[in-house]
Amino acid sequence: xxxxxxxxxxxxxRELHDRLVAQVYQARGYDQEESEVAAYYAGLATWYGIKxxxxxxxxxxxxLFGSGCGLTTGGAQIEVVETGFDAVVKLNAxxxxxxxxxxxxxxxxxxxxxxxxxxxxxxxQPFHYLWGGGYVLEAAEKGYIAYTNCTATLAEVVPFLGxxxxxxxxxxxxxxxxxxxxxxxxxxxxxxxxxAMGRVQxxxxxxxxxxxxxxxxxxxxxxxxxxxxxxxxxxxxxxxxHKGYGLSLINELYGAYTGGFLPTLRGHEGRDVKRSSxxxxxxxxxxxxxxxxxxDGGYQANVKAVIGDILGHGNDRSLLPGQxxxxxxxxxxxxxxxxxxxxxxxxxxxxxxxxxxxxxxxxSFKRVEV
Numbered sequence: 001x002x003x004x005x006x007x008x009x010x011x012x013x014r015e016l017h018d019r020l021v022a023q024v025y026q027a028r029g030y031d032q033e034e035s036e037v038a039a040y041y042a043g044l045a046t047w048y049g050i051k052x053x054x055x056x057x058x059x060x061x062x063x064l065f066g067s068g069c070g071l072t073t074g075g076a077q078i079e080v081v082e083t084g085f086d087a088v089v090k091l092n093a094x095x096x097x098x099x100x101x102x103x104x105x106x107x108x109x110x111x112x113x114x115x116x117x118x119x120x121x122x123x124x125q126p127f128h129y130l131w132g133g134g135y136v137l138e139a140a141e142k143g144y145i146a147y148t149n150c151t152a153t154l155a156e157v158v159p160f161l162g163x164x165x166x167x168x169x170x171x172x173x174x175x176x177x178x179x180x181x182x183x184x185x186x187x188x189x190x191x192x193x194x195x196a197m198g199r200v201q202x203x204x205x206x207x208x209x210x211x212x213x214x215x216x217x218x219x220x221x222x223x224x225x226x227x228x229x230x231x232x233x234x235x236x237x238x239x240x241x242h243k244g245y246g247l248s249l250i251n252e253l254y255g256a257y258t259g260g261f262l263p264t265l266r267g268h269e270g271r272d273v274k275r276s277s278x279x280x281x282x283x284x285x286x287x288x289x290x291x292x293x294x295x296d297g298g299y300q301a302n303v304k305a306v307i308g309d310i311l312g313h314g315n316d317r318s319l320l321p322g323q324x325x326x327x328x329x330x331x332x333x334x335x336x337x338x339x340x341x342x343x344x345x346x347x348x349x350x351x352x353x354x355x356x357x358x359x360x361x362x363x364s365f366k367r368v369e370v
Contacts, residue, residue, distance in 0.1 A: 011368055022039035023357045044131070048326075072127045077096070089119075106136070124260065128153045146174070151255040152277065159249075174188040260278035348360060
């Protein structure tokens, strides 16, 4: 990178980033509205420091498995399917770009929760929605307890005690409306693999090594070289990652009940059989959980007391899920834009040039140490 070291970043104005990324999507055949939504969530991920699911990952995934092999349809319409259950809706996304589908699903969940206390939306035949944490974060900021899971585009993870990838990285994302109590939203958001594939690609871009025993090469041996990764290990447990495997299986089963097909066929070209991801979204009004009296006032005070106890007793260095993302957002706000490494900037130059998108001049952006 720079002669100043790995702490130097280029600051790109968020409005410019989102506008240019949207233009790339439009150049690939998507309409203006869905392109702008996809770009917005890419910018949101970067603002909170989630580089594994930001614009470069989103555009790379779309190129390989979206317009690149026919697994997305620009301008597709979302079909709302009645289920016969008042608090549950199913969507047929008709291979629409994932981010606008996910926003629609989360908004529908909140609408249902306002009437029923809880709202559930299952989504069939969408493209991947990238950072699940973004959708639940927005819901929690509006006062809802929110959750989503999805099946990934590819089977990249070996099952417990297995050797061949037959499951997706299959993330889970929860968020709780704790901003009033804590100053930020608690977000529990992770892939069920030991690392996300976006992290592998990020380390490859930065020419860095993986942690030990999180990935295997084509011969089934552990590798720390991101260029040699054939499959990922599930996270958790001392042997083979049985905890991540169990959580990943939850996503595959939710997908199977929703209508999704075999994980080893997702991401392949063509639609002779079903090849899309599936989503599950849920939103709940916190007051719908208030089944009894609280030890310390209302539920907001009770939440604050519970968190205070967890982080007390000498646990001064402990962090809450979502706290690092909150700190990243504060850094982005401090510097007035989205922060990128030199290698990320170089890749943006290539992506914009390939789409004939103009207006990205790295030399005009300020550089800061973080």
